[in-house]
Amino acid sequence: MAVVSAFLQRLCGRLKSTIAASDQLPLNVDKELERLLKAFLAIQVTTLEAAEKKQIKSKAVRTWLCELKEAAYDADDLLDCLVLSGQEPEVDTNGSMEVVDQRRCLIFNCGQEHPVTETELMIQNIRKRVQDLRRKKPSSLYLHSGRSSNLTISHKVKAVETTTANSGDFGRDEDKEKLIKILLNSDEPSQVNLSLVAIVGKGGVGKTTFARIIYNDKEVTSYFKLKLWVTASESYDTERLSKSILSSAGRETQEKFDAQLAEGRFLLILDDVQNDKIEWEAVLEKLQLAQLGSKILITTENEQFVNNMRLPSTSYHLKGLSHGDCWSLLRQVSNLEAVASGQSKAQLEEVGMKIAAKLEGLPLAARVVGSLLCSNVNLNDWRMILNADVWNSKPEKLYNISPALLLSYQHLPPYIKQCFSYCTLFPSNHKFNKDNSVQMWMANGLIQPQPGRQIEDTGNQYLIYLVQRSLLQSSGGEYTMHSLVHSLLMAVAADESLCLPGTDKSSNQHEKTLKLSMSFSMQPLPKCMSNLVNLRHLKGDSDKISRIHKLGKLKLLQELDEFTVMSEDGHRIEELKDMKQLRGVLHISHLDTLNTGEEAMLAKMNEKEQINKLELHWSWHSPEDDISGESDDSVLEGLQPHQNLKELQIYSYSGAKTPSWLQDGYLTNLEALEFFCCWNLDLQLIGQLHCLKSLKIEHLRKLRQVGHGVCEGEEENHHLFPQLRVLHLIRCPSLKELIFLPTTLEELKLEKVGLVKLPILHHSKSTTPSSSSLLSLRILECHRLTTLQRGLLGHQNQHQLRVLETLQIEECRKLIYLPKHGFSALESLKLLSIRKCMKLRYMPVENSTATLPSSLNNLNIIDCPALTSDSFLMGLERLHSLSSIFIRGGMLDFQEEYSPHNPVLTSLPGELLQHLKALTRVAITSCYELENLGIQSLESLKNLRIQRCPNLLSCSSSVDNDESLPLEFMEIKHTPIEFINRKLLGRLTSLRELQIVDVGMVTFPVEIKDGLHCLVSLKTLHIPECTKLKSLPDELASIPRLEELYLTECRAIKSLPEKGLPLSLSMLVIEYCTLLSWRCERGGADWDKIENIFFVQVCGLNVKDPATPKFSERLKFGNEM
Secondary structure, X not given: OOOHHHHHHHHHHHHHHHHHOHHHOOOOHHHHHHHHHHHHHHHHXXXXXXXXXXXXXOHHHHHHHHHHHHHHHHHHHHHHHHHHHOOOOEEXXXXXXXXXXXXXXXXXXXXXXXXXXXXXXXXXXXXXXXXXHHHOOOHHHHHHOOOOOOOOOOOOOOOOOOOOOOHHHOOOHHHHHHHHHHHOOOOOHHHOOEEEEEEEOOOOOOHHHHHHHHHHOXXXXXXXXXXXXXXXXXXXXXXXXXXXXXXXXXXXXXXXXXHHHOOOOEEEEEEOOOOOOOOHHHHHHXXXXXXXXXXXXXXXXXXXXXHHOOOOEEEEEOOOOOXXXXXXXXXXXXXXXXXXXXXXXXHHHHHHHHHHHOOOOOHHHHHHHHHHHHOOOOHHHHHHHHOOHHHHOOHHHHOOOOHHHHHHHHOOOHHHHHHHHHHHHOOOOOOEEHHHHHHHHHHOOOOOOOOOOOHHHHHHHHHHHHHHOOOOEEEOOEEXXXXXXXXXXXXXXXXHHHOOOOOOOOOOOOOOEEEOOHHHOOOOOOHHHHHXXXXXXXXXXXXXXXXXXXXXXXXXXXOOOEEEOOOOOOOOHHHHOOOOOOOEEEEEEOHHHOOOHHHHHOOOHXXXXXXXXXXXXXXXXXXXXXXXOHHHHHHHHHOOOOOOOOEEEEEOOOOOOOOHHHOOOOOOOOOEEEEEOOOOOOOOOOOXXXXXXXXXXXXXXXXXXXXXXXXXXXXXXXOOOOOOOEEEEEEEOOOXXXXXXXXXOOEEEEEEEOOOOOOOEOOOOOOOOOOOOXXXXXXXXXXXXXXXXXXXXXXXOHHHOOOOOEEEEEXXXXXXXXXXXXXXXXXXXXXXXXXXXXXXXXXXXXXXXOOOOOOOOEEEEEXXXXXXXXXXXXXXXXXXXXXXXXXXXOXXXXXXXXXXXXXXOOEEOHHHHOOOOOOOEEEEEOOOOOOEEOHHHOOOOOEEEEEOOOOOOEOOOOOOOOOOOOOOEEEEEOOOHHHOOHHHHHHOOOOOEXXXXXXXXXXXXXXXXXXHHHOOOOOEEXXXXXXXXXXXXXXXXXXXXXOEEEEEOOOOOOOOOOOOOOOOOOEEEEEOOHHHHHHOOOOOOOHHHHOOOOEEEEOOEEOOOOOOOOHHHHHHHHHHO
16 A cells, blocks of 8 residues: 555646646546545545555555555546547558557447546546545544644655765674684684584674675685675575576586685675575585585574584574664764754754664664654654654564664655555565666656656666665665565555556556567567557567667657668658657667768757767678768768767778768767778877777778877877777778877777887876876787887886786787886786787896886786797796796797797796795796796795696705695696606695696606605596506505596506505596506406495496496497497
């Protein structure tokens, strides 16, 4: 019944406007409508407010309101039919009349002799029902007749300056400290891999907010390798919950998730656990690779879920806030400090503290009541809240609804109540999309129109207001509702969701929102769609919608994602002429259908002031196609948009001219401009687009310059768009130069352009060069570029790039010279990636080893054989923040091209690497002359890959250290394994996975065999493609925790070790090892060594399965086939 007052208010407004148009009504109908209006107003003024307040306590009042609501809905339907009867039917081209609404003949039967009399009788019937309701109202309402509430709390929906108080910040410091101690506790009994911590508390006590604070804590973040957050109440079954966990980890498959779990301990938060149908054993199976110390943290009202999950567990009971903390939160949310002072403030504080005492320590209640009081500093209003009847009501009388929530709801504006109550159609965990919510409210006539404002904007304002009142939460463009708030709505809007006003009007001309189902996907939409002239929102397949016949009749349509221009009547460009309400994005395709600018002007694009982004697409064609661009020139000129436009994209335009409206400063608000595949266009836009922030140009093969050329002496006043943030120039081979770049630029991408030197930043000669905002610079496949010593990256200019974080240079095949001193002056650079620049080299500067900036986090030098040298990489010693390095020297034939003059990489000694305190990942590949790699000096190294380094002989370091290294993964491929010594193995106590790939050994070296027992954390060992290896060492059995062993293409191994395999082994996979395969089949010579292993796969089959045929039987079967 929550929406009755708002709906009745809207109905009275409709009655007044209908009566005002009495000259269009049948005789005497206006008088009957006046009597009906008086009947409704009598109830509205004297009784309705009290009835809505008492409905939750009184069944009689709820029944009375339901009857009133039905009468109001019948009156609303009757007004619809009156409006329809006055409309002219549509006449199609054949002269036949289109039936707009068949319901009209049910009420206004054209066969009746006196249809007007029937209409009067219907109005009289509704009026008598309303008058009877006024006489027969429940006795509890007589006490309130003739007087309305004195409460003056503002119902005006406006922006209110609420604070962003987080209820978790009040009185939770001790709780936070205790819970973090539980999560990080390393003294758990038996050191379990996975345990459970439960935050248990009543609804509204702040469990989710508290859990979020724990989740974001820095100490927690550093302790757990992986953190996951899943809202468990959104998952209705086991499978859905399991998928939500994978999704939270950013993984699509269980296999990838398992690999992520294996990297370290995790924290999984399952918020709002309430579903007793979840099969927790099945969920926990997905987490079976949990590492030591991993935790699941749940929030729940029911502690029984802790027992259901059958894990070692700890329950933490979260209590309500103290009175002082509750008052502090209420005070901050109500913004009391900013809106009151002096004696008034003291009086409000006194009342506020008494209100806080009634909130039972619930943060949700404090936020909701605080938001209610926020814009009302009238002392009487605060006292009215304090003395409200709901505080004294028994919980069962309020359906166990919090009095604070009910009070806040009662003081919502009536027209927002009905929109808010509409949310009961969805479950409590539903995420509301802004646009969809507003459109549903519109479709049901729930939004109160405001003069001079779009109805969509008013609906958006309603959502903002509900967030300000703490009844909705906003996150990432979506809105959610607390479960207690949803329970409140379900109680006060009992059975309202079953009979919402307007739900029976989904097919008439008053429809404002229409969503098309998939049943239309295989056929065109009917021609009569254009008769829905009041339609504002049409959702469905954009291509189908764009092909609606005479689409231009939908003049009120707000969104049109796509319009396809055709030559047939009803589909031409002029259909857009009167669609002035369009907003957002508009994509117009097949513009090659147009031949003249006059045709294009018929669309009146310059009158569509609410379109933010316009995409103009001609049909794609090859640059070799002989297409004249003259007509395109005039068409583009005629498509001049409104000057409010913010984004413009032009695709496959064949013209050579830039339209005048892009040159004369007309588009004063344009922020983004994109050109794609405009083969003949040469842009000249210098300085005319002063607000432009993003310019992307791709496939403009005739583009010679961006902006006008600069005459000598004019440099100071000529630079590319002064507010530009993003510039992408891609596949513009004729582009030879760029004028000065603005210092506002944040992202620059140059790919396949004809520049012979990099551009420079603009600066005035009269002032000191200012710093640039450039964060990212990518130079890709610029084959005419020969040097970096000039232009943007020249050493003399690098001081302007103080905030540059990413520098990527790839496949510039003629590039020879790095800047002098390398990139040492780029003081904020975090990522440097140079790839496939075969000739690029560094010329050492006397008395300088500083080639790289100390800020660097990631360094990639890939397939640059002339750059992979001792002299360039000596600069590593300054990189105290470096966390990852990838060096691939290039193929041998590239080295032979420069040898012997080209310097090579021979050593990365421990004395150099010991300075890299943050380095965790190292990959060294194809460094054919590398002899020494001092990895023992890398104190933080966790991941190491060494490939194709045939001369690597040593990993020694002059630094004497026996402490364990944190290395967890190591791969040695196409590199002699002898560089690993006994001392290194003794320090690899954290190594979890080892891959030895085609290292050329016949047997394991003695030093490695003697050190295998030191690999106390090793769980996975891969030995693929070791074709010369003849045997596995007996010492393999000494690896204490090995679980998985993979042997692939080791054809010379004849048997498993005499001493067998580690007792911990649970998986053995043998592929393409012919001699070994015979011995490992059931009953084979090595069967007794593998019989106790849980899973053994040989040649793709599980040999532990008794049904698996023996190897000899498979060969015999194959021969018979």
